[in-house]
Amino acid sequence: MTEGPAAPTTANIRNFSIIAHVDHGKSTLADRILERLGAMGERDKRDQTLDTLELERERGITIKSTPIRLQYTRPVRADGTGGEVYTFNLIDTPGHVDFNYEVSRSLAACEGVLLLVDASQGVEAQTIVNAYLAIDSNLEIVPVVNKIDLPAADPEGAARELEEVIGIPADDAVFASGKTGAGVPDILEAIVERIPPPPGDPAAPLKALIFDSFFDAYQGVILFVRVLEGTLRAKDRITLFSNGKTFDVDKVGTFTPGLVVGDALSAGWVGWVAAGVKDIHDAQVGDTITGFEQPTSEPFPGFKPAQPVVFSGLYPTDTEDYRKLREALEKLKLNDAAFSFEPETSEALGFGFRCGFLGLLHAEIIQERLEREYDLDLIATAPAVVYRVTLTNGEIFETQNPAEFPTRDRITSVEEPYIKLSVMLPEEFVGPVMQLLQERRGAMQTMNYVGKRVELLYEVPFGEILYDFHDRLKSISRGYASMDYEQIGYREGDLRKVDIMVNNEVIDALAVIVHETKTYGLGRKIVDKMAEVIPRQMFPVPIQATIGGKIIARATVKAYRKDVLAKCYGGDISRKKKLLEKQKKGRARMKQFGTVEVPQEAFLAVLSTDD
Numbered sequence: 384m385t386e387g388p389a390a391p392t393t394a395n396i397r398n399f400s401i402i403a404h405v406d407h408g409k410s411t412l413a414d415r416i417l418e419r420l421g422a423m424g425e426r427d428k429r430d431q432t433l434d435t436l437e438l439e440r441e442r443g444i445t446i447k448s449t450p451i452r453l454q455y456t457r458p459v460r461a462d463g464t465g466g467e468v469y470t471f472n473l474i475d476t477p478g479h480v481d482f483n484y485e486v487s488r489s490l491a492a493c494e495g496v497l498l499l500v501d502a503s504q505g506v507e508a509q510t511i512v513n514a515y516l517a518i519d520s521n522l523e524i525v526p527v528v529n530k531i532d533l534p535a536a537d538p539e540g541a542a543r544e545l546e547e548v549i550g551i552p553a554d555d556a557v558f559a560s561g562k563t564g565a566g567v568p569d570i571l572e573a574i575v576e577r578i579p580p581p582p583g584d585p586a587a588p589l590k591a592l593i594f595d596s597f598f599d600a601y602q603g604v605i606l607f608v609r610v611l612e613g614t615l616r617a618k619d620r621i622t623l624f625s626n627g628k629t630f631d632v633d634k635v636g637t638f639t640p641g642l643v644v645g646d647a648l649s650a651g652w653v654g655w656v657a658a659g660v661k662d663i664h665d666a667q668v669g670d671t672i673t674g675f676e677q678p679t680s681e682p683f684p685g686f687k688p689a690q691p692v693v694f695s696g697l698y699p700t701d702t703e704d705y706r707k708l709r710e711a712l713e714k715l716k717l718n719d720a721a722f723s724f725e726p727e728t729s730e731a732l733g734f735g736f737r738c739g740f741l742g743l744l745h746a747e748i749i750q751e752r753l754e755r756e757y758d759l760d761l762i763a764t765a766p767a768v769v770y771r772v773t774l775t776n777g778e779i780f781e782t783q784n785p786a787e788f789p790t791r792d793r794i795t796s797v798e799e800p801y802i803k804l805s806v807m808l809p810e811e812f813v814g815p816v817m818q819l820l821q822e823r824r825g826a827m828q829t830m831n832y833v834g835k836r837v838e839l840l841y842e843v844p845f846g847e848i849l850y851d852f853h854d855r856l857k858s859i860s861r862g863y864a865s866m867d868y869e870q871i872g873y874r875e876g877d878l879r880k881v882d883i884m885v886n887n888e889v890i891d892a893l894a895v896i897v898h899e900t901k902t903y904g905l906g907r908k909i910v911d912k913m914a915e916v917i918p919r920q921m922f923p924v925p926i927q928a929t930i931g932g933k934i935i936a937r938a939t940v941k942a943y944r945k946d947v948l949a950k951c952y953g954g955d956i957s958r959k960k961k962l963l964e965k966q967k968k969g970r971a972r973m974k975q976f977g978t979v980e981v982p983q984e985a986f987l988a989v990l991s992t993d994d
């Protein structure tokens with residue numbers, strides 16, 4: 384570790400972030416800015432720099448992208464003015480709706496944002512949602528129309544859309560290209576001129592916002608903070624506002640992007656703190672750090688502990704791997720406060736874990752890492768949302784596992800989570816997309832025209848968009864529609880549990896919860912898909928969907944035909960061996976029920992898109 388440079392005054396600090404719809408060129412433009420400010424190459428050096436902090440570089444723990452501190456010297460003008468030096472802190476934000484809470488916390492560490500819009504695409508759903516996150520945080524927005532080098536670019540059109548949809552004056556837009564570097568000097572000047580310096584009194588009681596963190600085996604949790612008031616020094620005793628826990632600060636510092644040790648972080652600064660926090664759940668994103676001796680009276684508002692909203696069962700295909708799976712989950716949880724797991728037993732799948740995620744993408748990332756980095760073969764059950772059931776005895780029961788859903792005679796009412804969904808699409812696809820939303824039990828709130836495009840705002844049950852909604856939306860709109868959403872709470876719904884039986888046995892891990900109007904359609908879809916993917920046996924295997932014991936759909940996995948069998952048993956021995964080998968490999972992600980093998984695909988039959 385090296386000593387940091389002397390403290391700059393906050394008048395010359397600019398804390399900002401870049402926000403954009405996916406693929407509108409955020410990373411490319413950030414690289415161009417870094418290159419311009421002489422920091423190119425730092426990104427590639429980052430791993431090495433972090434290593435000097437003896438960071439644990441364990442496989443499977445991705446070190447999150449740190450903020451980057453940059454130095455910008457204004458050009459000297461003809462009259463001799465200019466040449467002032469500024470410190471820029473460029474703070475990264477996650478780019479997916481699953482992580483919107485983290486985006487809003489990262490934005491709370493800034494005074495401004497560059498809002499990028501692709502000049503050939505215009506405003507998209509995430510442009511709008513991100514812009515509103517920035518507006519809600521009272522940030523200065525510098526609109527940047529990007530990719531102006533593209534032949535299909537319509538920079539004026541994109542700027543007009545920003546004005547129409549979000550109310551940002553079109554004249555404020557900076558035209559740029561992350562590819563050619565055009566407009567980058569203008570962006571740097573706009574950062575200095577339009578984004579205000581951070582406020583705050585370095586002498587006030589300490590108030591610092593945690594906006595990100597990662598776990599390091601030697602130092603404990605490293606917290607990324609924005610100091611809002613006061614000064615944070617090494618050796619200070621600090622308290623976390625949400626839980627009252629107290630820690631002693633070992634080190635503080637800034638990012639270059641390597642972690643550089645300094646003496647203090649004062650109001651307006653962005654930096655890191657190591658305070659011997661052993662559990663990432665003790666110091667979560669969004670919480671406020673204050674001084675133990677002289678605490679601030681008000682925390683940064685709106686703290687909510689990371690709350691998983693999508694749950695899925697993860698089971699090792701090989702029961703011997705249970706322990707290995709638990710160890711891997713523990714490691715992942717060290718670095719991810721939003722991920723949860725607890726042991727779960729399924730009659731069908733044996734011992735496994737019920738895992739909680741922020742959304743489907745988060746679930747996919749974790750499952751993929753378990754399989755790739757920890758070399759585990761897993762069976763994942765279909766993801767489900769959390770239902771709130773009022774039982775006839777008055778108790779309220781929250782269930783994340785369809786297998787545990789009470790029988791109808793014990794239920795007074797059921798509530799399901801809802802989201803506010805925003806879809807942006809060309810006018811010509813409005814009809815079919817509205818139909819899709821109606822099928823998903825959506826209720827239209829508003830419809831706004833933006834040139835030749837339309838923004839639809841709907842309230843939809845979260846469970847209805849969980850599986851294949853995004854794929855269907857993309858295929859209906861030939862790829863042109865984009866979407867984003869936020870959770871808006873619980874509402875009552877007439878929901879039922881559909882059980883699936885394979886060879887006359889209920890497989891608990893296959894149960895799904897579905898709206899009353901959709902039970903038959905979904906039951907049909909699941910049994911058909913399962914009949915397709917379960918390998919044939921010597922005998923026919925019935926697959927049934929039932930509600931409260933009543934069969935609502937049925938399909939059969941046909942038996943091998945005799946002549947096929949005959950062929951298999953005759954002939955060339957080496958070919959037969961090869962076949963056996965092949966079968967063995969394909970067996971990895973299967974689960975055996977009696978003599979019937981059920982592959983992973985069958986567990987996700989409910990996710991198949993052909994409805």
Ligand SMILES: Nc1nc2c(ncn2[C@@H]2O[C@H](COP(=O)(O)OP(=O)(O)OP(=O)(O)O)[C@@H](O)[C@H]2O)c(=O)[nH]1
Nearest residue numbers: 405406407408409410411478529530533560561562
């Ligand atoms: N022609 C042109 N292409 C660009 C420009 N900026 C980015 N691209 C291309 O657009 C695509 C997306 O760019 P990224 O920088 O990865 O976009 P992003 O917004 O960071 O994407 P995510 O990280 O996935 O959200 C890439 O194929 C880039 O090469 C530009 O100014 N002009």
